[in-house]
Amino acid sequence: MTWAAAAASRFQIPAMDVALLRSRAPVVFGVGCVSLAGAKFCGSSSARSKPFACLSISTDASIKEAVHTEKAPAALGPYSQAIKANNFVFVSGCLGLIPETGKFVSESVEDQTEQVLKNMGEILKASGVSYSSVVKTTILLADLNDFKKVNEIYAKCSFVLPSFLLGYQRARARNNQRSTVVLMHLIRALFTAWGDFQAPAPARATYQVAALPMNARIEVECIAAL
Structure with a gap:
């Protein structure tokens, strides 16, 4: 068997009904593929390897x-x-x-x-x-x-820092003894109840x-x- 005959026997292209083709839509060419009478023929290589082989435009623009x-x-x-x-x-x-x-x-x-x-x-x-x-x-x-x-x-x-610790530091900076004592009790209670807030x-x-x-x-x- 010759090489051409072997190739022909291995790669067979299915027959197409000519009358059916004539009754369908005309040939449409696209990037990376051809649509002929409703049948789609694409290259064997992946579309990802061809620039612009697949373009997707989103209509859901981000709302600002x-x-x-x-x-x-x-x-x-x-x-x-x-x-x-x-x-x-x-x-x-x-x-x-x-x-x-x-x-x-x-x-x-x-x-x-x-x-x-x-x-x-x-x-x-x-x-x-x-x-x-x-x-x-x-x-x-x-x-x-x-x-x-x-x-x-x-x-x-x-x-x-948590807001109550920030208030404590500000009170200390102002030498406000009463506020400092109140905040210290609040901090102790919060840390006891919920643990580390850092x-x-x-x-x-x-x-x-x-x-x-x-x-x-x-x-x-x-x-x-x-």
């Missing part, structure tokens, strides 16, 4: 919802304070500005850091979440030498940049889960 609160400084440009999408809240970079005046709380990085976290907390609240929902933060510093100072304040934030801190990245808007010392953005 802008978040706005007057308890935080207004955006300085064409952007939202935060956006809710895909079960997350994306908070834009926050500066240490006083919402009512639009001015910095002070020139110190410590004061600006506290104001930044306060502003971010108001935006999170307006989004329907809290610090405990934050999964990622990004810190931008004008001077990386401020890293240690920022860390000390950041560690007191309520997404790192939540894992969110993921974080910190960068030094050449400059920040309005010559700010620090800017912080975050992502929170809904």
Whole structure:
């Protein structure tokens, strides 16, 4: 048996009814395949190996919802304070500005850091979440030498420490003995009833940049889960 005969016996193409073909739809050519009279003939190689062999366009566009609160400084440009999408809240970079005046709380990085976290907390609240929902933060510093100072304040934030521990630290800082005693009893009761409340801190990245808007010392953005 010749090679051609062997090949013909191995690969047989089924006969097609010509009359049936004439009565069907015309030939339609597509990427990676040909449709002829309702019969579909595709190449033997996988569609994944051919660019644009299969294109899928989703009609279910992600619904975005802008978040706005007057308890935080207004955006300085064409952007939202935060956006809710895909079960997350994306908070834009926050500066240490006083919402009512639009001015910095002070020139110190410590004061600006506290104001930044306060502003971010108001935006999170307006989004329907809290610090405990934050999964990622990004810190931008004008001077990386401020890293240690920022860390000390950041560690007191309520997404790192439970809110009652944060209140306890603030009371101690103000030397308010009565408030300190009350909070100590509350902390003891809560730890006895529910155990350790220390939540894992969110993921974080910190960068030094050449400059920040309005010559700010620090800017912080975050992502929170809904």
